[in-house]
Amino acid sequence: MEATRTKSSILSIQSLVIKFTLRGQVLTAIRDISLELYQGESLAIVGESGSGKSVLVKSIMGLLDKNGSIEQGQIFYNDRDLAQFTTEREWLQIRGKEIAMVTQDPMTSLNPLKTIGKQIEECVVLHQGLKGKAAYEETLKYLTDVGIYDVEKRYKQYPHEFSGGMRQRIVIAIALACHPKILICDEPTTALDVTIQAQILQLLKNLQQKYGLTTVYITHDLGVVAKVADRIAVMYAGDVIEVGATHEVFFNGQHPYTWALISSLPQLGLKGQQLYSIKGTPPNLFKAIKGDAFAPRNPFALKIDYEERPPFFQVSNTHYARTWLLDPRAPKVELPETLLAFFEEGRQHANDA
Incomplete structure (x- = not known):
């Protein structure tokens, strides 16, 4: 995803891997990231x-x-x-x-x-x-x-x-x-x-x-x-797992981690109920990650999520998500009503605008 440089790119990150050595152990902080930054845009990394x-x-x-x-990859800026x-x-x-x-x-x-x-x-x-x-x-x-x-x-x-x-x-x-x-x-x-x-x-x-x-x-x-x-890139455990225009990520997010972040917004809370929080903890980056790093915390995780890292699936020309749920063979999941209502309200506002 986004591995090919375009004329409008001001910065191009390709297959980047960054590691740290701590007390004799190696921590992989950035795991094979590719990302484009376009001239004049505003990109949020969340x-x-x-x-x-x-x-x-x-x-x-x-x-x-x-x-x-x-350890690996390129960061191109002005052909350097x-x-x-x-x-x-x-x-x-x-x-x-x-x-x-x-x-x-x-x-x-x-x-x-x-x-x-x-x-x-x-x-x-x-x-x-x-x-x-x-x-x-x-x-x-x-x-x-x-x-x-x-x-x-x-x-x-x-x-x-x-x-x-x-x-x-x-x-x-x-x-x-x-x-x-x-x-x-x-x-x-x-x-x-x-x-x-x-x-x-x-x-x-x-x-x-x-x-x-x-x-x-x-x-x-x-x-x-x-x-x-203008655009949002969602990161989890050293990887970009979803990227798209702001309205796409906000109101048509596709990765379960993106859903969890949105569900944690205070405006989605219901009176008298506790605010949503993501269960579990992020993975230990000192250890090799197999499959989707978010799988142990993902209530919608599939068997393959624990075995193989998902590729980027294209949602639109500007929207990509790294989740097996977008594979045509994956079962459909039912999202919480509050999240569905938030998505629908956002899409409606976008159409009205």
């Missing part, structure tokens, strides 16, 4: 903790820990295979300048001893070659673009003088100052309250349009990216 989301994007940035390595990079000098041509990242905890990204203005200006000088007054004015422009008011005063302030939401805006401004083509947002709203979450997501959407960015969102919450992502 999955629970430990599914490999952050490892995947770290490999794109050259930020894998020293005990991790790419990033998987073959071996030196920091090579990565400095890509990191920040071409691909930048917004992290989930701005306090770990910001230097507490430098004013926020100087931290943004450093990126302007390094990546845009501006100096003096030109660099200062460009910095004020980025502060304005991310919604910071009274920018000349704020330029001189330190990170501790800002709220969590404002610090996240500063981190976004630093990323923008690098002039990247791709902006990766790793859980950008995790530490923020719901109201601020919505503001930051809308800000990122606006900035994507203004600067012509290609954006990647990393999150464990499907609901967070519903309104900002």
Whole structure:
């Protein structure tokens, strides 16, 4: 699935395998992933903790820990295979300048001893070659673009003088100052309250349009990216198990893990009943996985799910799912009424729009 590069692809991941060595044992964090990122789109990579989301994007940035390595596959960007990079000098041509990242905890990204203005200006000088007054004015422009008011005063302030939401805006401004083509947002709203979450997501959407960015969102919450992502890739146990347009994954999801994630959304809860939770735990990635990794937690699992990894089945031209339930020989399953109603309501809204 998606193994063939297309003219509109800005980044192409092919058959990627990433392993880590921990205390003499080998953990396979990414298991044979192929995925395309298209020019100008917004892609959300969704999955629970430990599914490999952050490892995947770290490999794109050259930020894998020293005990991790790419064992197989390619990461093509501008006709260069990033998987073959071996030196920091090579990565400095890509990191920040071409691909930048917004992290989930701005306090770990910001230097507490430098004013926020100087931290943004450093990126302007390094990546845009501006100096003096030109660099200062460009910095004020980025502060304005991310919604910071009274920018000349704020330029001189330190990170501790800002709220969590404002610090996240500063981190976004630093990323923008690098002039990247791709902006990766790793859980950008995790530490923020719901109201601020919505503001930051809308800000990122606006900035994507203004600067012509290609954006990647990393999150464990499907609901967070519903309104900002063009496509969704669902990850489980180091593998992409479903990918499609946002409305396809949300309202016509095909993999049982996708159904479980959607069922966990608070809006599907019924009054007086406990919210749905996925039973069991993710597999041990130190051990080889046979069949479908989600099978032990899947109430719809077939015998073959425990024996053979399913291929990607095509649902539409843009929608694929790695589940044996899409095989023509598979039995039909009955989904919970709440999930069916959610799917039907979403399709109805889409038709009305």
